[in-house]
Amino acid sequence: MTTTVVLKLGGSLVTEKTKPFSIRFSVLKRLAQELVKAYKECCSRIIIVHGGGSFGHYVVKEHGGIDTASAVTQTIMFMRELSMIISDIFTSYGLPTVVFDTHALAVIRNNDLYLFIEPILKSLDLGLIPILYGDIVFGEKTRIVSGDEIVWCIGSKLTSSRLLFATTVDGVYDKDPSEPDAKLLDVVRLSDFKDILFSSTQGYDVTGGMRLKLELAYKYYSENIKEVVIFNGLIEGRTYEAICGTITRCSRVLRY
Numbered sequence: 001m002t003t004t005v006v007l008k009l010g011g012s013l014v015t016e017k018t019k020p021f022s023i024r025f026s027v028l029k030r031l032a033q034e035l036v037k038a039y040k041e042c043c044s045r046i047i048i049v050h051g052g053g054s055f056g057h058y059v060v061k062e063h064g065g066i067d068t069a070s071a072v073t074q075t076i077m078f079m080r081e082l083s084m085i086i087s088d089i090f091t092s093y094g095l096p097t098v099v100f101d102t103h104a105l106a107v108i109r110n111n112d113l114y115l116f117i118e119p120i121l122k123s124l125d126l127g128l129i130p131i132l133y134g135d136i137v138f139g140e141k142t143r144i145v146s147g148d149e150i151v152w153c154i155g156s157k158l159t160s161s162r163l164l165f166a167t168t169v170d171g172v173y174d175k176d177p178s179e180p181d182a183k184l185l186d187v188v189r190l191s192d193f194k195d196i197l198f199s200s201t202q203g204y205d206v207t208g209g210m211r212l213k214l215e216l217a218y219k220y221y222s223e224n225i226k227e228v229v230i231f232n233g234l235i236e237g238r239t240y241e242a243i244c245g246t247i248t249r250c251s252r253v254l255r256y
């Protein structure tokens with residue numbers, strides 16, 4: 001069975017989430033190198049999804065929501081901009097990336113996300129690396145769809161997937177990771193979620209932070225999803241290890 005890695009690059013990893021429109025170029029360049037190595041050595045079926053960071057989240061916050069035409073157009077425009085920058089950097093390191101605008105492949109019905117994944121799969125068959133991003137998705141009730149939801153949604157539709165969430169902390173902690181006595185949870189089961197304390201994300205955030213990443217499991221976790229790992233993409237080597245299945249410092253999210 002062919003397994004596909006769906007890698008979320010957190011907005012807090014690829015941008016400075018407290019500073020509007022600030023990209024972490026050095027992090028992206030290092031991630032590109034790790035991805036090149038992992039793509040060559042371990043897995044050529046990789047879908048990348050990135051978050052909004054100080055692009056999407058900041059624009060939505062500045063507009064006070066997405067109720068106006070300019071809020072919608074600017075949010076989409078800045079998310080595309082961020083995606084193009086990421087794609088340009090990755091391509092310059094030799095990764096065959098292709099950006100798929102999420103809003104053009106998706107629709108919201110009854111508040112649920114429907115994603116047309118066929119073109120994404122066809123691009124994977126050609127050895128390409130599709131990039132999607134957290135975005136505004138149109139529907140009866142147009143809403144912001146986080147990159148996390150896109151990862152879970154794609155993962156549940158593929159016959160075999162591994163979901164890897166790269167962020168700025170080593171994984172899920174029992175409480176705010178900045179607390180000195182916070183403990184990293186190696187394994188997190190759906191039934192444990194209620195005992196975890198979440199602090200609000202630093203900087204601009206209009207989706208749902210670490211809590212949302214986990215809560216989406218209730219809706220989307222299925223037999224097709226073979227592995228869910230949350231890890232620190234700021235630490236050199238961890239993204240390579242996560243893709244190649246050798247990572248040890250992380251949290252694994254299990255269904256039961």
Ligand code: ATP
Pocket residue numbers: 009010011012013050051052053147166167168169171172173174175176177178196197198199200201202205207208209210
């Ligand atoms: P984005 O949502 O912009 O794509 P991201 O995917 O990197 O970004 P965040 O939404 O920023 O993720 O969530 C990660 C943040 O969640 C960390 O910076 C961390 O401080 C915070 N956090 C809050 N509570 C916890 C917890 N119990 N365990 C781990 N992280 C937590």
Ligand code: IP8
Pocket residue numbers: 011050051052053056057060075079133134135136144145146147148206207208
């Ligand atoms: O950062 C949010 O995606 P996320 C996208 O993955 C927008 O939650 C448009 C704010």
